[in-house]
Amino acid sequence: MDILIIDDERSIRLTTSLALENEGHYVESVDCSEAALRRLREEKFDLIFLDLRLGDEDGLEVLPRILEKHPRQLVTIFTAHASIETAVKATQAGAFDYLEKPFTPDQLRAILVKAKKALATQGEVVRLQETVQELKSEASQNTPPLDFASEDTRTNQEFDTLFRAAASPASVLILGESGTGKSVIAREVHHRSHLREKPFVTVSCPSLSRELLESTLFGHIKGSFTGAVKDTWGKVHAAEGGTLFLDEIGELPMEIQPKLLRLLQEREYERLGENKVRPANVRVIAATNRDLAAQVAAGEFREDLYYRLNVISVRVPSLRERPKDLVRFAESYLIHFSNQIGRKLRGFSPEAMRVISTHSWPGNLRELRNAIERATILARGEWIEPIDLPRPEASETIAAGKSSQGTGPNVGGEFSLDQLEEAHMRRILEWAPTLQEAASILGIDKATLYRKRKRFGIS
Numbered sequence: 396m397d398i399l400i401i402d403d404e405r406s407i408r409l410t411t412s413l414a415l416e417n418e419g420h421y422v423e424s425v426d427c428s429e430a431a432l433r434r435l436r437e438e439k440f441d442l443i444f445l446d447l448r449l450g451d452e453d454g455l456e457v458l459p460r461i462l463e464k465h466p467r468q469l470v471t472i473f474t475a476h477a478s479i480e481t482a483v484k485a486t487q488a489g490a491f492d493y494l495e496k497p498f499t500p501d502q503l504r505a506i507l508v509k510a511k512k513a514l515a516t517q518g519e520v521v522r523l524q525e526t527v528q529e530l531k532s533e534a535s536q537n538t539p540p541l542d543f544a545s546e547d548t549r550t551n552q553e554f555d556t557l558f559r560a561a562a563s564p565a566s567v568l569i570l571g572e573s574g575t576g577k578s579v580i581a582r583e584v585h586h587r588s589h590l591r592e593k594p595f596v597t598v599s600c601p602s603l604s605r606e607l608l609e610s611t612l613f614g615h616i617k618g619s620f621t622g623a624v625k626d627t628w629g630k631v632h633a634a635e636g637g638t639l640f641l642d643e644i645g646e647l648p649m650e651i652q653p654k655l656l657r658l659l660q661e662r663e664y665e666r667l668g669e670n671k672v673r674p675a676n677v678r679v680i681a682a683t684n685r686d687l688a689a690q691v692a693a694g695e696f697r698e699d700l701y702y703r704l705n706v707i708s709v710r711v712p713s714l715r716e717r718p719k720d721l722v723r724f725a726e727s728y729l730i731h732f733s734n735q736i737g738r739k740l741r742g743f744s745p746e747a748m749r750v751i752s753t754h755s756w757p758g759n760l761r762e763l764r765n766a767i768e769r770a771t772i773l774a775r776g777e778w779i780e781p782i783d784l785p786r787p788e789a790s791e792t793i794a795a796g797k798s799s800q801g802t803g804p805n806v807g808g809e810f811s812l813d814q815l816e817e818a819h820m821r822r823i824l825e826w827a828p829t830l831q832e833a834a835s836i837l838g839i840d841k842a843t844l845y846r847k848r849k850r851f852g853i854s
């Protein structure tokens with residue numbers, strides 16, 4: 396444990412330090428409350444021994460000042476004349492325990508054993524809080540049963556690579572269009588890993604400003620930016636020993652990228668506004684619907700960070716690339732949602748199934764799930780009919796009997812040039828082996844291709 400002794404008597408500081416160091420602990424000592432509070436701002440201690448008579452100061456008055464800033468801090472009061480009254484006062488003020496001076500090595504050891512147990516419980520509480528938060532977010536999404544089987548060879552290969560790598564400490568990069576299930580897969584990798592009992596902590600990169608994102612990740616100390624009213628620990632700390640999931644990593648601002656690289660490379664980080672290097676023991680899983688390689692080429696994402704994240708990389712195929720899975724998912728969602736609202740539905744009519752199979756599902760599993768949930772509520776009869784399904788945009792319908800390559804708005808139909816251009820570009824990108832080849836088929840250079848993809852939101 397890391398222990399801080401706050402006592403104005405030099406001899407007590409020395410003898411207690413020695414006794415604690417002999418037990419294998421790291422010990423620092425200070426002689427007044429100011430020095431103690433300063434050290435506590437800079438460093439985290441597992442246990443504090445605080446003298447009740449600290450020169451002119453009263454230890455029982457110093458205690459609330461410590462606990463105000465560090466509410467979970469374990470503080471043992473040293474007292475020369477223990478009495479019931481002192482013990483009650485110390486406990487009321489939030490002390491963890493008290494120890495009468497002079498004390499024997501056994502009494503000291505008893506306090507250390509108790510502190511270790513309390514720290515383990517605290518760690519467990521933090522882990523449970525994180526788990527509850529993750530479960531709440533899962534529950535709020537009202538998730539139907541998860542299914543990682545596939546009748547598509549490529550999807551199977553991708554999942555197989557991913558789940559075989561789950562038990563290793565390697566970073567994992569999950570690529571795929573929006574709604575293909577990247578977050579769900581990240582959580583599954585964690586559950587299938589040796590870290591399953593440890594925290595799984597998510598940070599969504601785009602939802603925050605640069606400063607807030609940095610502080611969310613690494614924590615900050617009071618005053619490090621406007622609004623930083625107290626010291627905080629970040630998600631890296633919360634994920635200690637477990638998995639840190641960085642969602643939408645392609646949106647990670649350039650300024651934060653070197654800090655993430657340092658976390659991955661050196662396994663260390665600093666809180667915002669602090670000059671103290673801290674060790675980090677987290678496994679990183681990142682996901683994005685963007686083309687990170689293209690972002691690297693365009694100078695928007697650091698190449699070294701990309702390679703660090705890319706140790707194990709998988710691309711989750713879109714739903715239209717998994718037509719057989721599409722039907723299975725639709726049926727399983729129907730069972731789930733109809734059970735949930737207590738409606739007896741017999742299934743999809745052949746026409747409804749045709750609509751489902753010919754839609755290109757740009758929003759993938761998320762879109763399918765929402766469509767089926769809606770249809771389950773709106774269905775007039777025992778079968779889901781096309782009218783119960785959301786009306787797809789013309790550009791999102793796959794021509795019956797054709798593969799996705801042959802789809803999109805027809806030339807001469809009621810479509811704008813933009814729609815035609817976007818649909819054509821999407822189709823070419825689906826099958827062209829490289830971006831260079833796609834660009835040359837389209838008769839444009841790679842930079843123009845990148846710009847246009849960005850404009851149309853094509854990942």
Ligand SMILES: Nc1ncnc2c1ncn2[C@@H]1O[C@H](COP(=O)(O)OP(=O)(O)OP(=O)(O)O)[C@@H](O)[C@H]1O
Pocket residue numbers: 536538539540541542543571572573574575576577578579580642682683684760761764
């Ligand atoms: N394996 C699965 N089995 C069943 N449903 C799934 C599965 N994966 C995802 N889904 C459904 O799709 C929804 C979207 O999944 P998720 O949020 O993981 O997608 P995403 O790829 O991370 O999306 P985005 O890129 O927009 O963040 C989930 O809420 C869930 O309902």
